[in-house]
Amino acid sequence: MLDHQAHPVAGASVTFPDDQLDLTERDRIAGHIVQPAREHKSAAKITSLAENAGFDVTRGVAGLPTAFVATHGSGELVVALCAEYDALPGIGHACGHNVNGAASVGAALGLAAVADALGITVKLIGTPAEEDIGGKALLLEAGVFDDVAAAFMVHAAPEDSVGASSLAVGAWDVVYTGKPPHAALAPWEGVNALDAIALAHTAVGLLRQQLPPGVLVHDIVFEAGHAVNVIPETARARYELRARTTEDLAHARRWVRACLKAAALATGAELKLTKHGADFADLRQDEFLTAVYTRAARSLGRDPVDRRGEVMASTDMGNVSHILPALHPTIGYDTQGALHHTAPFARYGNSAGADRAVIDAAIALAQVGVELATDPAQRKRCLDLLAGRRAATAPLG
Numbered sequence: 001m002l003d004h005q006a007h008p009v010a011g012a013s014v015t016f017p018d019d020q021l022d023l024t025e026r027d028r029i030a031g032h033i034v035q036p037a038r039e040h041k042s043a044a045k046i047t048s049l050a051e052n053a054g055f056d057v058t059r060g061v062a063g064l065p066t067a068f069v070a071t072h073g074s075g076e077l078v079v080a081l082c083a084e085y086d087a088l089p090g091i092g093h094a095c096g097h098n099v100n101g102a103a104s105v106g107a108a109l110g111l112a113a114v115a116d117a118l119g120i121t122v123k124l125i126g127t128p129a130e131e132d133i134g135g136k137a138l139l140l141e142a143g144v145f146d147d148v149a150a151a152f153m154v155h156a157a158p159e160d161s162v163g164a165s166s167l168a169v170g171a172w173d174v175v176y177t178g179k180p181p182h183a184a185l186a187p188w189e190g191v192n193a194l195d196a197i198a199l200a201h202t203a204v205g206l207l208r209q210q211l212p213p214g215v216l217v218h219d220i221v222f223e224a225g226h227a228v229n230v231i232p233e234t235a236r237a238r239y240e241l242r243a244r245t246t247e248d249l250a251h252a253r254r255w256v257r258a259c260l261k262a263a264a265l266a267t268g269a270e271l272k273l274t275k276h277g278a279d280f281a282d283l284r285q286d287e288f289l290t291a292v293y294t295r296a297a298r299s300l301g302r303d304p305v306d307r308r309g310e311v312m313a314s315t316d317m318g319n320v321s322h323i324l325p326a327l328h329p330t331i332g333y334d335t336q337g338a339l340h341h342t343a344p345f346a347r348y349g350n351s352a353g354a355d356r357a358v359i360d361a362a363i364a365l366a367q368v369g370v371e372l373a374t375d376p377a378q379r380k381r382c383l384d385l386l387a388g389r390r391a392a393t394a395p396l397g
Contacts, residue, residue: 039066039128042085046070046105050124053109062142067135068126069144070108073115077379078386079369080123080151081108082317084130094346095131096156099354099361103154103331106362111369118373123148127316133277136316140323141278146390149382150289150325152368153317154361156349157330158339160297162290163308164330166283166315167214167242168249171276174200174219174260176269180233190231194224196269197235203259204239214244214311215252235269238276242314246281281318282311286325288378289368293329296367300360304329313340323389325382327368331361 043066047057050070057070081104084097093099108124115122125144127135139145178191204217211217218240225232241256243249257273264271285308297304317328333353338344348354372378 039085039087042066042101043068043126043128046083046085046101046124046126049105050108053112055108055112055122055124061144062139064128064135064138066126066128067139067144070124070126071121072108072112073121075115075119075121075373077119077149077373077383078121078123078147079111079372080125080145080148081105081111081365082125082127082136082151082153082320083108084127084135084153086129086131086135088131088341088346091341091343092346093349094341094343096340096345096349096354097130098349099156099331099333099358100153102358103361103365104152106358107152107365107369110362110366114370118370120369120373122369125151129277130316134280134316134319137278137280137319140319145320145324147386148324149386150286150327150372151317151320152289152293152327152365154329154331154365155315156354156357157332158335158337160302160304160330160332161307162294162297162304162329163285163306164283165244165285165309165311166280166318166328167216167244167311167313168246168280168282168318169240169242169314170249170253170279171238171240172260173274173276174237174239175272175274176200176235176264176267177272178231178233178235178267178269180231183229183231187231191268192231193235193267193269194232196263196267196271197221197224197237199266200237200260200263203262204256207255207259211252211255212248214242215248216242217252217256218242244282244311246279249279278316278319280314280316281322283315283318283328284321284326285329286321286327288375288381289325289327289372290329292368292371293327293364296364297329297360299367300363302332302360324385327365331357331364333357 047068051057055070055072059068061067083101083104085101088094111122129135176193176196178193181190221237223236241252243252320326335348
């Protein structure tokens with residue numbers, strides 16, 4: 001058990017109760033490794049903890065069964081903590097979302113203790129499927145962030161850092177449909193969906209030489225026939241595109257779509273493209289929130305690296321950051337050189353260093369919430385931005 005029951009913040013004591021953080025929520029989330037949008041046990045653990053701490057909890061928001069909203073307080077300044085808890089199929093919490101989510105839960109519990117004194121509402125938002133369909137983007141579209149003045153979270157990493165951007169990302173589900181005669185008796189009567197998927201993969205591979213810096217394309221094939229003596233009738237794949245900005249992503253889509261269409265034309269297969277999940281926007285981190293977090297992390301003995309001007313992978317927190325002030329630093333712990341999306345990284349997410357990261361991140365995020373609430377100019381800035389968003393979306397007349 002980590003002995004951080006209380007931490008003085010801006011003259012107030014932000015409390016992290018022993019009975020709520022014993023073992024840490026990080027361990028509980030780590031014990032439930034499931035595919036995105038199926039994180040039922042993790043969501044249940046967090047919502048139960050929040051209810052026991054006096055939060056009002058709504059489950060299954062925005063039609064997502066593992067999404068939730070837990071609120072505490074009634075102040076006009078609504079501060080959101082975004083909790084992630086999905087894992088990667090096959091390798092578990094290899095992106096550290098068990099650490100990310102636990103840190104947000106801890107910060108929400110701490111801020112709840114001083115919410116009335118600060119004049120804030122603490123809004124813990126359970127954001128599933130970041131690794132897949134983009135829970136935050138879908139919740140944003142559904143209006144879950146409509147009353148939020150600022151949103152925070154951290155991301156697990158081998159180092160502490162602040163200020164980085166991220167790549168915009170979007171994905172397609174790709175299906176080629178052909179005609180399946182016997183592969184030996186009448187192959188000339190067939191249309192080979194496997195040929196189409198292979199040609200598409202090759203065309204995109206050749207395209208990469210002409211792609212501008214920062215544009216990436218990844219693909220995986222799910223199906224390409226079932227019997228060696230039957231011309232494959234169906235081939236299914238997923239293509240994911242990344243770019244430095246949403247504008248660059250739109251250009252990349254046009255180039256890759258041309259390759260996919262060319263494969264259909266060359267083979268005679270029919271092509272069906274379906275958008276997979278929400279597009280992720282590039283991340284824009286708020287300067288004030290970043291500065292406060294940096295000071296708070298340093299007060300805890302950490303030294304975040306300034307990564308402004310650099311890009312990490314992709315996050316649906318980017319969508320949130322295009323709409324309202326957002327914070328998404330990384331919280332570091334020793335992974336012996338293991339990087340995200342690998343089995344070794346997942347193992348280190350269950351370490352004493354990860355425990356320390358959860359507690360430190362919770363304290364630092366709570367500090368950000370307190371300073372935002374108690375800085376008159378910054379509080380007004382965020383409330384004014386919120387009022388502007390509401391005015392822009394208000395019906396005319």
